[in-house]
Every structure is written in structure tokens, then in C-alpha cells.
Amino acid sequence: MSKPNRQFVLTTLIVSLAWAAQAQTPPDHGETGRIVTPMYGAAVGETSIHVVFPEELPRVPVTFGIPLGQVASPRRVALLDETGAPIPADFTSEGNWQAQPARWTLVSCVVDPIAGKDSRTLTLRWGKKMRRPKSPLRLRLKGTTALVENTDYAMILTPQGITAMKIKDTEVQITSRWRPIVFPVEEFGLAPVDGSATLLHDGRIHKAIRFTSMLTEDLELHQEFRFYADSPYVRCDVRFINRTAQDLRLNGIAPVVAGLDNVTGLCAGLEDGVPHDTSGVFVRQEAFRWWANTGYGSPELAPAARGVADNLGEWLALRIADGPSLMLVFPHFQEMAAGDKHAASEYAFDGKRLHLLHYVAASPVLPPPDVRLREGMARTFTYWLAFDPPPDREAAIARAVKVMSHVVYDRAFLTSMGVFQEKSASHLFDDEAREAALYYTRARVPRAEYVRCTRGADPGPDKSGEGTYEVDLHAGGMVFGEVFQYFTPEPTPDLRKMYVDEIDIAPEHMLSGGRFTYRNGDIVLALYQEYLRSGDAALASFAPIHAQVFADVSTSHARPSNGLGHYYCDWFCNPYVYQRFEGLLLAALVSGDPWWFETAKAMADYCVRAWKDGEPQDGGVDGTLGGVQYRSAYIAKMLLRMYEVTGDSQYVDTAFRLARWIAPRQEPEGWWRSVPEATREHRNTPIFAGYTAMGLWPLYHASKDEEILRTLMKTVDYHLGMQETADGNNPGTFPNSYWYRRDGRQSRQPIPTELHITGNYATTSHWGNIMLQAYLATNDLDYFYAANAAWVGALNSQTDEGGVPLSNSRLNSVWSHVIVESLPAFAATAEQKRLPIVLGSKTGIPGTSFMGKGASLADGTFTFALKYKHAQPVPVRVFWPFPAPEVVSLDGAPVAHAFNAGRRVLTIEAPASPSFRTAEFIIRAG
Numbered sequence: 001m002s003k004p005n006r007q008f009v010l011t012t013l014i015v016s017l018a019w020a021a022q023a024q025t026p027p028d029h030g031e032t033g034r035i036v037t038p039m040y041g042a043a044v045g046e047t048s049i050h051v052v053f054p055e056e057l058p059r060v061p062v063t064f065g066i067p068l069g070q071v072a073s074p075r076r077v078a079l080l081d082e083t084g085a086p087i088p089a090d091f092t093s094e095g096n097w098q099a100q101p102a103r104w105t106l107v108s109c110v111v112d113p114i115a116g117k118d119s120r121t122l123t124l125r126w127g128k129k130m131r132r133p134k135s136p137l138r139l140r141l142k143g144t145t146a147l148v149e150n151t152d153y154a155m156i157l158t159p160q161g162i163t164a165m166k167i168k169d170t171e172v173q174i175t176s177r178w179r180p181i182v183f184p185v186e187e188f189g190l191a192p193v194d195g196s197a198t199l200l201h202d203g204r205i206h207k208a209i210r211f212t213s214m215l216t217e218d219l220e221l222h223q224e225f226r227f228y229a230d231s232p233y234v235r236c237d238v239r240f241i242n243r244t245a246q247d248l249r250l251n252g253i254a255p256v257v258a259g260l261d262n263v264t265g266l267c268a269g270l271e272d273g274v275p276h277d278t279s280g281v282f283v284r285q286e287a288f289r290w291w292a293n294t295g296y297g298s299p300e301l302a303p304a305a306r307g308v309a310d311n312l313g314e315w316l317a318l319r320i321a322d323g324p325s326l327m328l329v330f331p332h333f334q335e336m337a338a339g340d341k342h343a344a345s346e347y348a349f350d351g352k353r354l355h356l357l358h359y360v361a362a363s364p365v366l367p368p369p370d371v372r373l374r375e376g377m378a379r380t381f382t383y384w385l386a387f388d389p390p391p392d393r394e395a396a397i398a399r400a401v402k403v404m405s406h407v408v409y410d411r412a413f414l415t416s417m418g419v420f421q422e423k424s425a426s427h428l429f430d431d432e433a434r435e436a437a438l439y440y441t442r443a444r445v446p447r448a449e450y451v452r453c454t455r456g457a458d459p460g461p462d463k464s465g466e467g468t469y470e471v472d473l474h475a476g477g478m479v480f481g482e483v484f485q486y487f488t489p490e491p492t493p494d495l496r497k498m499y500v501d502e503i504d505i506a507p508e509h510m511l512s513g514g515r516f517t518y519r520n521g522d523i524v525l526a527l528y529q530e531y532l533r534s535g536d537a538a539l540a541s542f543a544p545i546h547a548q549v550f551a552d553v554s555t556s557h558a559r560p561s562n563g564l565g566h567y568y569c570d571w572f573c574n575p576y577v578y579q580r581f582e583g584l585l586l587a588a589l590v591s592g593d594p595w596w597f598e599t600a601k602a603m604a605d606y607c608v609r610a611w612k613d614g615e616p617q618d619g620g621v622d623g624t625l626g627g628v629q630y631r632s633a634y635i636a637k638m639l640l641r642m643y644e645v646t647g648d649s650q651y652v653d654t655a656f657r658l659a660r661w662i663a664p665r666q667e668p669e670g671w672w673r674s675v676p677e678a679t680r681e682h683r684n685t686p687i688f689a690g691y692t693a694m695g696l697w698p699l700y701h702a703s704k705d706e707e708i709l710r711t712l713m714k715t716v717d718y719h720l721g722m723q724e725t726a727d728g729n730n731p732g733t734f735p736n737s738y739w740y741r742r743d744g745r746q747s748r749q750p751i752p753t754e755l756h757i758t759g760n761y762a763t764t765s766h767w768g769n770i771m772l773q774a775y776l777a778t779n780d781l782d783y784f785y786a787a788n789a790a791w792v793g794a795l796n797s798q799t800d801e802g803g804v805p806l807s808n809s810r811l812n813s814v815w816s817h818v819i820v821e822s823l824p825a826f827a828a829t830a831e832q833k834r835l836p837i838v839l840g841s842k843t844g845i846p847g848t849s850f851m852g853k854g855a856s857l858a859d860g861t862f863t864f865a866l867k868y869k870h871a872q873p874v875p876v877r878v879f880w881p882f883p884a885p886e887v888v889s890l891d892g893a894p895v896a897h898a899f900n901a902g903r904r905v906l907t908i909e910a911p912a913s914p915s916f917r918t919a920e921f922i923i924r925a926g
Helices: 013-024 394-402 411-416 430-442 493-502 521-534 537-553 582-591 594-609 630-646 649-665 686-703 706-722 761-778 781-795 817-833
Strands: 045-052 060-067 077-080 089-094 104-111 119-126 138-142 145-149 153-158 161-167 170-172 174-182 196-202 206-214 219-228 233-242 253-260 263-271 275-278 281-285 290-294 312-320 325-329 343-349 353-361 378-387 406-408 483-486 837-840 849-851 856-858 861-870 874-879 887-890 897-900 905-910 913-924
Touching: 045 060, 060 406, 060 582, 077 089, 077 104, 104 119, 138 196, 138 206, 153 206, 161 325, 170 312, 174 219, 233 253, 253 378, 263 281, 263 290, 263 343, 263 394, 281 312, 312 343, 312 394, 325 394, 353 378, 378 394, 378 537, 406 537, 411 521, 430 521, 430 537, 430 817, 521 537, 521 582, 521 817, 537 582, 537 594, 582 594, 582 630, 594 630, 594 649, 630 649, 630 686, 649 686, 649 706, 686 706, 686 761, 706 761, 706 781, 761 781, 761 817, 781 817, 781 837, 781 849, 781 856, 817 837, 817 874, 861 874, 887 905, 905 913
Parallel strands: none
Antiparallel strands: 045 119, 045 406, 060 104, 077 119, 089 104, 138 145, 145 153, 153 161, 161 170, 161 174, 174 253, 196 206, 206 219, 219 233, 233 378, 253 353, 263 275, 263 312, 281 290, 281 343, 312 325, 325 378, 343 353, 837 874, 849 861, 856 861, 861 913, 874 905, 887 913, 897 905
16 A cells, blocks of 8 residues: 555645635636745856857857856856957847746857867856947848848848848849749749738847748748848748648748849759759759759759769859859758659759749649648748858858757756756766657658658547557648657558558558657757757757747647647647647747747647636637646646746746646546546556646645645555556556556456566656655655656666657657656756665666666665566666675675776676566665
């Protein structure tokens, strides 16, 4: 039997009744005062950052967000080089500057690399008021016309597009506007005719402007341009937004169409970016092949080159009037190659007309492909301009803008600023956390392999029973850069048969892995958290792409009719809401991207206004408010974060409403049903209680509300009782099984044989964090070591790709984001409190070793149990925060071990066992 809620024995019946009354009639306001806002850092301080250069190019723009303690104003911040000299930079406040911890500052600068080095170390210093430098960058806005002047160029922009351009003193003769067009090859092509202009950034170093137009009453267009002082690079984003609840047909999108009259030469990057001097170029991609014609040709001409998409150049450099050059880079053209043989993507210049085009018919005899922009969603295309690039450096520029220079932060500083759960920087699980984040870079599906045959199709049968849909049914043809669905390396024969026989997918369009699709904000959060911790270049490159996808698919939350919705973040947005906006919020703080922040805020507002008649409402399939799901309390965590960033009390008030609403709906034992009408046998699983508890723990820590704690401890104690010892079938984990039979009697469903040990590691990783929070609230070591057992189960099943599976297999390994978010906090607690923990006993084969829940620490003796089966000795690693141990034993006998005193890691060699063995380990201090 689980322990009673021992720390709450004195809670009176009167308090309990008052809590229940609160849950039924919550006040509209007044909860904000219950939140204790932490203070981080000091009014004077400094920190170092490293700027990493993927290519050695001059005048590289760099923008990054960073929290700077109690600095009174961005005007009191300076960026210094290695000698202490100031570097011209903008410092822009982000979030709520009236209170911590939201005092983030966006830093924008232009930096030159040092010859022969791939990074520079710069210093941010704050405290004194700083002088601001003069700048060559000017942006004057009159009505909806913007005049931009910089060192290398001048431009005139309007909602209709770019109307004039100069490179140094040479005019680029634009005979028709430089603009995006929808349906450019059809008679009813759509182009912007009017609109509005908004300054997104107006610093001395960094300026950004957005032009907004309505192409139709349903289709909105954004054109965003970013400029940096004394830098030749301009980023251009073209965004199409579906403002309806219906799919919009978008076959044929041209983010760039322009007529140019005084181009006298062309250099184009083709295979591997190798430059070709020519008078024109035509490049086309289809599903598994591409053509390139230098000297401009039509699709019917024989291809000059044929190969695979990943060697294809993505740039053009146009020589203007025998003078300077204008370079265009299409950094994600390769990944956006059409996914079937009937659709194509292309870019071309014939000496007069320039265009970048996606999703058009691969042949004039074929009908237009059925590509759609899904209901309520957006689609962003990015390209770059580089003015007068150095000769022979075009390919380097093309590579650089795809992976722009990034910042490596001081991890200890960010941790001290409250960016992560942990209170100090621990390196115990650095490898596991980084591998978990890198999983999303390894297991994604490249565009050329992606099934695109069923664009715009309705969602198919939910074969998994988990709310996920088969991968091809949400293609829509509108993915930025790469397909953000994550898989194991190879599809099974059964999966191939299902695709070919059941949904009629041609074998050549089979995916290179897995079954399920996830596009959720938890992944954005994990990518940015691990990038901030590690500075990993692969994550720095990949995280913005995933964040852009998530922002684009989540714009539907601006629609006022939808509600809170399903916890999966799949593409079919109408019935479901992407609740997990915390990752996008962090991404916005790090990048300063206004679109990401706007989308995250729209998602939070969506959650607030969906509170109807005393309950959170889910979105219905027709866009109206639908039913209620008890897991909606998970959103309290995100709403608290939005409150910290914005200072808007409606978010934290709604978080408290969710807490008061969910408490009286708790079952007597401490769990929750998935939905009000669910029977007791469906779904009494830890995963639903896990989402609720993960949502409420941050609210408790911020408010110290004892009634929230009482509710949390009730579910924690219940689930602790369900965690098995090392003798069980599912040791140390929280099984995702039905714990009630259909007759309503409580009974664990038996597993036929011990060889069928299974663990639900999505559930387990959630509860590893929840048990840690219970320990932090109570100092009860039983909770701490329950967390240890949970993490060991999850980590021992981490796949080679870094993912964490749903069960003991390589499939469905998409839950590694919980490792990134929560595991470092467990490690930091162990180090801070000097508590030994089992780090893992990973064998490389999932499900071969588990830690039981019964670990204990008393009088310098650490005791734990392990159940394992492996043909080779099993290396059991233990963090041992004391001097070398006096006793290390297995089942009462000494066992081989080694102790690394510097890392404080003890490695024990558990002997091989042909069948599952349950062993007790004892480690005693000297």
C-alpha cells in the first residue's frame, strides 16, 4: 500500500471543503498575487558568449536572446570584443521588464571572424549606461512605403513588393515588381496589390519590417525583410496564412518573381555548389531526380546533369550592368523538392525573368498537383539576398546562410538565471541529454523520401489507439525544409504491406522508417533547451527549422472558436490544439522572431478564452467548442511561463482555474480518467495523471499553495504504489496498462511470462520528473529513489538514435524530449544534496536491465536492486559523491568495480546471466 499523505495529516476538513467550493466557483482575477516571482542575477554583471562561424565570411549578422539578471535597462548593456573594446550592437528588451524572471535582452550585431579561427569569444557587460554607436543603416517608413539604405545597397519596398534596388551606386532595373505570386502559371494568379507595413525591429544595427496583404479574403500574405548595419545580407521571409477552417488549394507558389532588365551575366551554383558562368539557368526537382540546364532551357530539354537532391546548388549571382552582383540563396530548396513524380519545384533565370517556384505540374500534360494549405495554418518560405558578394565566395555564402553563425552560451550562467529546471549545472547526463535532442535530427524523414500522394486527405483510422495518425495522411505538401516526423531507420514488412495494400502508396514512395508522427512543442522546447545547454551546432541549425514549422502549423489558435483540445500536436488542427507553446516561447526569446512569439501568445490566448462554463473546452471537428479532457491541466505549466514572460495576469489566473477544476475530479485513489465519461478500466494509466501533475508542479513551486500540493501528493503516492520492485514484471517503471478489469475491480493485468517485461518509457520519464518534484517538496528519499528507478528504465532503453521508445523496441522513439527537459534537474539535485544514484546499466539492447524502486540510503550505505539478463557482463554505473567506497557487493559477495574519483563515478561489473536475475547491490562509504 502506498504511503499515506503523511505531511498533510493536519489538513482540516474545513480547508478541504473550502478548496472544493473554490473549484466550483473560481474568481475571475486575483490569483496573480499568489505567485512568487524569483529574482536572478544582479544589477551589475557580465557573461561571455562564443560566436561560431561555419564559414570565414566578413560582416556576419548575429542575433541572440539572453537573460541578464536585474539590469535596469537595455541601454545599460554593452558587447565587448576580446580586447574589451565595444562592438556596435542593439539591445532590445523582450518580455515583461517590470519583473523577473522574464528580463530577456535581444542582442543584434555584425561580427567579423578572426582569420584562421572558427569562433570568437565576446563579453556582455551590464550595469552602466552605455553610448550608442552611429549606424549606416536607415529605414524610413512613409505610409506603406519603406526606404532602406545601408553600406552596400538601397531598396524601396511596399506591400506590392520591391520596387527599386541599388547595389552601391548601380541601379538594378526592376521592370515588374519583385514579389511573391500564388498560381503564377495559371490565369488567376494572385499577387499583393495593397496592404499595411509594420516595423518589427527598429534598432540602429538590426531593422525588420513586415508587409501584410490579403491575397483573397481567406489567404493572408506576410513579406518580412531583416537588415543589419554594414552587412550585405538580407533575410526575406514569405508567409502564406490560411485564415479559414477549410483547406486552401495552393499548388503553385512563387515566393520570388521579378523582371530584371540590366543583368549582364550569371553565375549559378549547381552540383555541390560549384559555380557555372552562364547566360541563364533552369533547375527543376521532382521526387527522386533533378534537372539543371545552364543556358536556360525548358523542361522538355535533355537534362545537363542528373543526380540526387543533396548535391544540388541553391544559389544565383546576377551581375548587374557589368558592375556589382546580386546573389540569391534558396537555403531549403533541396528539401522542398516535390514528393511525387507529378509535382515539381524549380528556380530559373532566362536573362530577363527570375523565379523560385514550388508545387507545380511536372509536365504540361499533367493536371496541377493537389497541394493544399491546411485549415488555419501558415507556410513560410525563406530566401536570402547578398549584395556584391566577394568573387568565388558565393558557395561559401550559400552554405553559411543555411547554417548562420550561432552563439554558444555559458551554461552555468544560463542555469543561474533560471532558464532550466535545475538549480545548478550538472554534467552527469550530458551525453544522454544531447543524444536525446539529436534524435530529432537523425530520425526525421528527408523530403525526397516523403510520401506525398495523399495531400489534403482526411485523417485515417487511428490504428494505434493513441491518438496519432499514419504519417502520410497529413502531408499537405506544405512543410518547411524537412518533414518533421520522426521514425526508426527502416519500415517493417508489415508496415510496407499496410502502405501498399491498404492505402495504395506506391512502393517507391515508402518512408525510410517508423510509424508515428509528432510535430509538437515539446520537441521545440527540448531542441532549444539542449542547444542552450550545449551550444551544439547541429541543434543550432535544426531547432529554428522545427520552430518555424511549429509556429506555422499552430497559427490556427488565432481562431476564436477553438478550445484547449487534444494533447497530441498533430497536423490536423481543427479538433485539436497545440497546447505546448512553452518551447515556441523559449525559441522566440532566443531568436527574437516576432512570428514565433505572436503564435505562442495566440496559443496561450486560445487556452484562456476556451474556459467556458467553469471548464476547459476542447476544439470540435467543426471548429466549435467540444468536450472536456482531464489532461488539459497540463496547460497550467505553459500558462505560468507565459505569465512570467508577459506579466499578463489572465494566464496565471487560468492556470489556477485549471488547478482548482481538476482537484475535485480526482478519483479516490489519486488518478484521473482521460475524459469525464471514461470508464474505470479506460484509461487508468500513469500518462494522464502524469500530464496533469507535470502541469501543476511548477504552479505549486511558484505559489506554495498547499491545496495544490495535497492534490499532487495524492496522485504521487498512488502511482508510487504502482511502481514495481526488481522482482516484478515491469521493475522501476510505471506501466502504461489498464489497472482495472472491466468488472471494475482493481487488479493488475498479468504478463504471461517474465520474458515479456515491458516498460512504457514515455510514462516513465514523466514520472521520473514528477517523483523528483515530490522529493523537492517533502525531502522524502523514497520519492527521490523512485525517480532514480524511473530514469534508469528510460535511459537503459534509449536507442542508438538517441530516442526513447514507448516500450522495449526501437519503434516510436519520440519521447526523448522529456529527458532533455527533466533529467538534468535530477542530476543536479543528486550532486547538490550529495545523494548517490544509479546512472544506468545500458547494454545496447532495450529491456535487458531495470532498477527496482527499492533503493535506500542510510548511514552511508546505498542499497539498490537490479533485474537484468545479458550475454555479457552488465556495467552498472553509480554516481558516488563520497570517497572511494569500503564495500561494494552483489548479493552479499564482493563484486568487481572501478572508481573514478574525479568524476565520482563507480562502475560495477554485474556478471552475465542467461535468464533474468534479480540482484541486490550494496555500496558502503569508507
